[in-house]
Amino acid sequence: KAGVTQTPRYLIKTRGQQVTLSCSPISGHRSVSWYQQTPGQGLQFLFEYFSETQRNKGNFPGRFSGRQFSNSRSEMNVSTLELGDSALYLCASSPATGGLGNTEAFFGQGTRLTVV
């Protein structure tokens, strides 16, 4: 079974630009969650999508948005980039369809975003 795939792996953007990151979950997984990891704040939950609907949201400004497609692939978008958005962005997929044994999250390798 293929793991979680995130593209691109590395990205350099300029302040003010926007960026779109992609995540392909494990086949059959309907939940995709996004996380931001920085040295200062650690791993922080951004949002979760399940069956094309946002199900949970973390405490991030509206510049951070996402969506999920019918095949469960997900994208996250950051508009008007700031220097502080430089981070490792991680995506995780899980079945999350209810019931015990369906809660393990599998993470991708992440996208390293650098804003200059």
Added chain:
Amino acid sequence: DAKTTQPPSMDCAEGRAANLPCNHSTISGNEYVYWYRQIHSQGPQYIIHGLKNNETNEMASLIITEDRKSSTLILPHATLRDTAVYYCIVRVDGGNTGKLIFGQGTTLQVKP
């Protein structure tokens, strides 16, 4: 979700057992204890989870105290490849969410 407290760092000799503690004194009756680890520059990896009984799998053992206010992750024979940041997370199970709230974790350094 309940908050967890972990020591920021620990050392362990290669081949010895690594015992990583976690305090979760405000855990609720329906919250599970999860452990993940993150090896440098990789995504976190699931290790184990449990409710109140001790659990064991091919990677580790999880010991939860009777009052459930703390737990210990045990790596029975640590190797250099077990050097990582270990996260203890408590959350309601039921499989209805993929959301995880990470703390600062414990950086485990396995030394030869």
